[in-house]
Amino acid sequence: MAFISSQTITNSARSLRLCRRCISTPPKFSHSAIHGSSAISPARTRFAPSPTGYLHLGSLRTALFNYLLAKRTGGQFLLRIEDTDKKRTVEGAEEGIFDALRWAGLQWDEGPLVGGEFGPYRQSERTELHRKHVDILLEEGHAYRCYCAPQRLEALALTRKNSGQSTDYDRYCLNSPPTTSTTEPHVVRLKVPVQYPPYHDLVYGTITSGARSHDHSIGAFEDPILLKSDGMPTYHLANVVDDHFMNITHVVRATEWMPSTPKHVHLYSCFGWTPPKFVHIGLLQDMRGRKLSKRTGDVFVSEFREKGYLPEALNNFVALMGWSHAGESDVLDMRKLVEQFSTDGLTTGNTKVEFGKLDFLQKQYVRNRVMEGSGDKEILGAVEARVRKEFGEKYSLYSQKRQLSLFVLADSTVA
Structure with missing residues (x-):
């Protein structure tokens, strides 16, 4: 490269x-x-x-x-x-x-x-x-060039890991500037302070970094790379x-x-x-407290779309994950979500995803559309996809689709 x-x-x-x-x-x-x-x-x-x-x-x-x-x-x-x-x-x-x-x-x-x-x-x-802003940092002493070969960094990290120590960089290129030309491949690192100052988060309040960014006892420094050797x-x-x-x-x-x-x-x-x-x-x-992943269930938006879930149901579903509102109903279309949203309602901690809630919301939105006579084509297509999934391709919904939709929705166990 x-x-x-x-x-x-x-x-x-x-x-x-x-x-x-x-x-x-x-x-x-x-x-x-x-x-x-x-x-x-x-x-x-x-x-x-x-x-x-x-x-x-x-x-x-x-x-x-x-x-x-x-x-x-x-x-x-x-x-x-x-x-x-x-x-x-x-x-x-x-x-x-x-x-x-x-x-x-x-x-x-x-x-x-x-x-x-x-x-x-x-x-x-x-x-x-x-890159222009990397040069500003270099000129003002907030960053420095690092010419260390990957082999040196790997050996340093391995030695410290085996000793139970921090594997951060040792600032070799800051403390002992090499005579290598700046045209040689290198990265640019940020020179971080001894300890980061606190910052404010609208959900978690004032955040103070508990750990120092330096471990002077072994010369380890958390100096992240800002510019890679390929210039990116x-x-x-x-x-x-x-x-x-x-x-x-x-x-x-x-x-x-x-x-x-x-x-x-x-x-x-x-x-x-x-x-x-x-x-x-x-x-x-997931419900066992593991990070939501493909192994533990559907995670991609396209998968929910293919199964016939409506966008308003999925939006409503994810909006309720880690956010609370003052309204009486959890059925919130986009207009209501915009009206009621506030960062004050965001909660701390992780959220366990209960997909039964999505099925409940899907049913509400489908029922509303069918009863209002709006979006029939999309709704009935979703019903057809659901029936085919449950009962196989031999079932055809070319007739009485609207009645079948209402029948499906009447069953509280089916979204």
């Missing part, structure tokens, strides 16, 4: 030194107004999946909460494809994500296919911006830079990203930027 010289990038950044403000400050959008304390300030949220697989329930819920927060506050919902890891990209996954979101009714205001003022919306098309940014750098320049006000994501948040807050500080508000939501688990 061709290596992109950091020295070349640095020279380019220096030639733009007089435009540093343009590099570091996003245009036009009123950032301070949105980051204020007003509860009615419009929120700019984003759903940023990687095209490494297809949309699953957890991702749908993350997208939905981002969508609801934006619509509830009169803001914008963005879609950004984080595709910098080409090795893990799955062919067709990006199109599958688009299709699943549109089926669910989560149309993005800015992003691929629709455009927008703050694009491009594929991360791989923003690498020049990422890592998640930590690209995520922060893109959120800033897209004027994202709220980052709504799963709690599995909480360990990364102190690094991101530190990066915002290095650039002199105000971080967005963080909203972390718990993971989805």
Whole structure:
């Protein structure tokens, strides 16, 4: 793979030194107004999946909460494809994500296919911006180049692991700068502080990192890689830079990203930027407390769609996972979800997925559609798919479909 010289990038950044403000400050959008304390300030949220697989329930819920927060506050919902890891990209996954979101009714205001003022919306098309900001960090002493060969890093990690010690980096290239030319393959690492400062999460409150980012007793430092040897940014750098320049006000994501948040807050500080508000939501688990996976049941949105579940039923189902509302009924269509959604209702901890609730909600929405005489084609198609699954292809529903729908719905054991 061709290596992109950091020295070349640095020279380019220096030639733009007089435009540093343009590099570091996003245009036009009123950032301070949105980051204020007003509860009615419009929120700019984003759903940023990687095209490494297809949309699953957890991702749908993350997208939905981002969508609801934006619509509830009169803001914008963005879609950004984080595709910098080409090795893990799955062919067709990006199109599958688009299709699943549109089926669910989560149309993005800015992003691929629709455009927008703050694009491009594929991360791989923003690498020049990422590299410019790596050079800023290097010039200001917040980052450094690391030329360590993979073999050295593997040996270091193995030795420390066998001794029961931290396997973090030893800052060899920071403390003993090599004479190697900057045109030689290397990565760029973030120089983290001795201990991360606390940050505020709208769900979990003030978060203080319990562990130090350094273990001086063995010279171990949690200095994450920002720029890989192929010149591509890592998640930590690209995520922060893109959120800033897209004027994202709220980052709504799963709690599995909480360990990364102190690094991101530190990066915002290095650039002199105000971080967005963080909203972390718990993971989805099966009834035995295991992470929801293909092995423990259906997880992909496409699977529920193929089984005939309606998008409003599935949205309603995932919205109730880790979020409580003040209404009297759990049957909430998109209009009601937007009206009632608030981050105050998000709960801490993981959520066990009870699929019986989905069947209940499906029945409510199907019954409403059939009784109203709307969406007959879609409803009856779903009923036909269900009957064929249960009784085989020999059963045909070419006649009396509406009556059969009502009959199926009358049975409380069938969704």
